[in-house]
Amino acid sequence: MDMGRVDVDLLVEEITREVLGLLREGGAGLPGVDPLCLACQGQCIGKCSEKVRNIVEAGASRVGAGLGVSPVARELAQYIDHTLLRPEANRDQITQLCQEALQYGFAAVCINPTWVRLCAELLRGSPVKVCTVVGFPLGATLLEVKAYETRRSVRNGAEEIDMVINIGALKSRDYALVQDDIEAVVMASEEEGAICKVIVEAALLTDEEKIKACTLAKAAGAQYVKTSTGFGPGGATTHDVALMRQVVGREVGVKAAGGVRTLEDAKSMIAAGATRIGASASVKIMQEAASPFNHS
Amino acid sequence: MDMGRVDVDLLVEEITREVLGLLREGGAGLPGVDPLCLACQGQCIGKCSEKVRNIVEAGASRVGAGLGVSPVARELAQYIDHTLLRPEANRDQITQLCQEALQYGFAAVCINPTWVRLCAELLRGSPVKVCTVVGFPLGATLLEVKAYETRRSVRNGAEEIDMVINIGALKSRDYALVQDDIEAVVMASEEEGAICKVIVEAALLTDEEKIKACTLAKAAGAQYVKTSTGFGPGGATTHDVALMRQVVGREVGVKAAGGVRTLEDAKSMIAAGATRIGASASVKIMQEAASPFNHS
Numbered sequence: 001m002d003m004g005r006v007d008v009d010l011l012v013e014e015i016t017r018e019v020l021g022l023l024r025e026g027g028a029g030l031p032g033v034d035p036l037c038l039a040c041q042g043q044c045i046g047k048c049s050e051k052v053r054n055i056v057e058a059g060a061s062r063v064g065a066g067l068g069v070s071p072v073a074r075e076l077a078q079y080i081d082h083t084l085l086r087p088e089a090n091r092d093q094i095t096q097l098c099q100e101a102l103q104y105g106f107a108a109v110c111i112n113p114t115w116v117r118l119c120a121e122l123l124r125g126s127p128v129k130v131c132t133v134v135g136f137p138l139g140a141t142l143l144e145v146k147a148y149e150t151r152r153s154v155r156n157g158a159e160e161i162d163m164v165i166n167i168g169a170l171k172s173r174d175y176a177l178v179q180d181d182i183e184a185v186v187m188a189s190e191e192e193g194a195i196c197k198v199i200v201e202a203a204l205l206t207d208e209e210k211i212k213a214c215t216l217a218k219a220a221g222a223q224y225v226k227t228s229t230g231f232g233p234g235g236a237t238t239h240d241v242a243l244m245r246q247v248v249g250r251e252v253g254v255k256a257a258g259g260v261r262t263l264e265d266a267k268s269m270i271a272a273g274a275t276r277i278g279a280s281a282s283v284k285i286m287q288e289a290a291s292p293f294n295h296s
Numbered sequence: 297m298d299m300g301r302v303d304v305d306l307l308v309e310e311i312t313r314e315v316l317g318l319l320r321e322g323g324a325g326l327p328g329v330d331p332l333c334l335a336c337q338g339q340c341i342g343k344c345s346e347k348v349r350n351i352v353e354a355g356a357s358r359v360g361a362g363l364g365v366s367p368v369a370r371e372l373a374q375y376i377d378h379t380l381l382r383p384e385a386n387r388d389q390i391t392q393l394c395q396e397a398l399q400y401g402f403a404a405v406c407i408n409p410t411w412v413r414l415c416a417e418l419l420r421g422s423p424v425k426v427c428t429v430v431g432f433p434l435g436a437t438l439l440e441v442k443a444y445e446t447r448r449s450v451r452n453g454a455e456e457i458d459m460v461i462n463i464g465a466l467k468s469r470d471y472a473l474v475q476d477d478i479e480a481v482v483m484a485s486e487e488e489g490a491i492c493k494v495i496v497e498a499a500l501l502t503d504e505e506k507i508k509a510c511t512l513a514k515a516a517g518a519q520y521v522k523t524s525t526g527f528g529p530g531g532a533t534t535h536d537v538a539l540m541r542q543v544v545g546r547e548v549g550v551k552a553a554g555g556v557r558t559l560e561d562a563k564s565m566i567a568a569g570a571t572r573i574g575a576s577a578s579v580k581i582m583q584e585a586a587s588p589f590n591h592s
Contacts, residue, residue: 087434087460087528088500091468112436114462136434138383140408142448149441156438164383166410172387204384231527232383 009175011219016211019246023207073289074105076263079270081131081160081255082282083110085230091118098122104286108160110278112136113153120157131160131197134185137229139164139201143181147188154192161189162197162226162255162278165213167204175212182220190221197224197255197276200244203234207243214247224276228258235259238272245273263288305471307515312507315543319503369585370401372559375566377427377456377551378578379406381526387414394418400582404456406574408432409449416453427456427493430481433525435460435497439477443484450488457485458493458522458551458574461509463500471508478516486517493520493551493572496540499530503539510543520572524554531555534568541569559584 082101084093094115101109101123108129109119119130132153135146143166150161163185169177182198189196198217202210214225225244227236235258244254256269257278263285266277279285378397380389390411397405397419404425405415415426428449431442439462446457459481465473478494485492494513498506510521521540523532531554540550552565553574559581562573575581 085434085436087436087463087497088467089464091464091470094464112434112464113438113441114436114464138381138408138432140381140383140410141445142409142452145409145441145445145448148444149437152438152441167383168385168387168390168408168410171384174387201383 012212012215015215019211073286076289077105078107079277080106080282081108081110081278082106083278083280100283101128116153116156116158129159130157132158134161134163136164137231139167143184147184150185150188151192154194159194161194164199170209179216182217186220186222195223197226198222199226199229201232202227202240203232211247214244218248218252224253224255226255226257230258238268241269241272241274308508308511311511315507369582372585373401374403375573376402376578377404377406377574378402379574379576396579397424412449412452412454425455426453428454430457430459432460433527435463439480443480446481446484447488450490455490457490460495475512478513482516482518491519493522494518495522495525497528498523498536499528507543510540514544514548520549520551522551522553526554534564537565537568537570
């Protein structure tokens with residue numbers, strides 16, 4: 001165990017130095033450059049206007065989830081976790097969220113653990129995933145509680161787990177605890193058959209801390225890093241998305257969440273390297289995307 | 297089980313009708329009336345200025361925790377849960393919180409579960425309790441997760457558990473779930489030897505919902521009801537404290553938390569019926585209380 005610690009500590013320091021160096025040199029590989037199209041595996045809507053135009057002109061249609069939604073909007077929808085995490089959300093609102101997710105073909109609904117079972121029932125047989133949150137939104141509970149919350153949520157039907165890191169431990173430079181905490185949830189997710197997104201709550205972190213958190217998340221085997229809870233002092237920024245993409249490379253996804261309220265916001269995040277968007281205003285974004293004025 | 301449900305449902309309806317009736321009639325038994333001095337068992341600082349003056353003039357001193365603090369301030373301190381729940385709080389800040397709690401003789405420190413073990417070590421042998429939060433601040437996780445978080449926290453050294461109700465279930469009129477959820481945490485607390493405070497997040501509720509939540513908390517055997525998490529859209533109000541005191545009677549405590557920033561705030565809450573105050577600005581409040589200008 002101690003050997004593993006030392007290795008990760010060294011790795012964190014090395015990557016931190018490297019990425020901070022790149023940032024200082026003017027951001028090679030940072031937002032607005034071509035590799036991002038590779039990073040999102042050719043699905044990049046924000047930049048590939050040529051591709052988008054081709055799809056629209058081809059006029060292809062799809063059946064099943066997302067019926068009636070234009071192909072370009074359908075592609076955008078697959079980036080979006082349709083999100084409702086307000087504690088006062090009631091059963092009717094959660095039901096509506098699921099109906100909208102089916103209608104527009106969103107990637108997932110993102111809801112609190114208490115609603116997982118309901119959403120799993122409502123979305124059964126559809127491609128829309130059930131995503132829930134763990135240790136949310138403060139991330140300041142015990143790792144065994146986060147792991148238990150993960151297992152119970154997946155058994156209730158969650159397929160994606162968005163966990164919050166132990167921010168206080170990171171601020172205290174207790175990287176061993178940050179690592180153990182992420183690993184406990186990634187491992188529980190994997191064992192139960194779910195994927196795991198690691199929320200770093202970027203608005204509370206320095207760039208160096210963001211890099212450290214993303215490095216540890218990648219080392220733990222997380223499928224995504226995620227910018228924000230939506231309950232912190234700030235949401236996703238293109239700076240953070242690009243920085244996180246730089247740290248995790250192409251193999252790990254980046255989810256931009258918090259304050260993504262317009263089609264323009266969503267495009268900016270995707271252009272910066274996001275492969276998933278968390279949004280409450282998803283229907284509004286889709287309506288904007290459906291307008292012919294927004295296709296170039 | 298079903299019989300129990302029906303009884304509680306009836307009880308909730310009955311008390312709701314009764315208390316709402318009292319409110320409509322102009323608030324008999326509501327804030328500013330004498331029974332509140334009984335409610336706080338004669339320790340009422342906000343109203344009993346005569347008693348406070350006597351203590352000050354007697355010039356009594358105490359030893360142990362709170363050494364060097366005047367008796368009147370010492371009495372106020374015993375109302376206060378010295379609170380630091382920000383997710384980015386680090387080890388040094390939590391350590392300082394405990395030192396301040398010892399210095400002023402606060403009732404407890406209130407911190408996230410990840411810090412319970414550290415606080416229990418730092419406060420060992422002192423009268424200052426370790427209070428932590430469960431299902432916090434959204435209250436929207438599974439009841440078994442809340443119960444597990446409670447057990448783990450108490451085993452790490454927590455003596456008081458501030459849990460958040462399932463607000464979404466309350467809003468969906470699923471009172472059975474609200475009840476089960478509170479009971480699971482109260483029972484886990486009791487079994488492990490801790491007391492339980494039930495946070496209703498009043499700013500998100502109608503008066504009727506506040507009454508329902510407090511009734512269920514009292515029926516479940518909670519030691520306190522608590523107004524707010526400090527992370528919601530609003531903190532404690534004297535209206536809510538008085539309303540909650542009216543519902544739970546004298547046997548259950550009322551903790552006013554969120555936005556209590558001055559001595560004046562604290563006195564108002566106590567006058568309205570609060571028997572515990574949750575505050576981050578506790579040291580500032582104590583410094584105000586130490587000033588001779590604030591003793592009448």
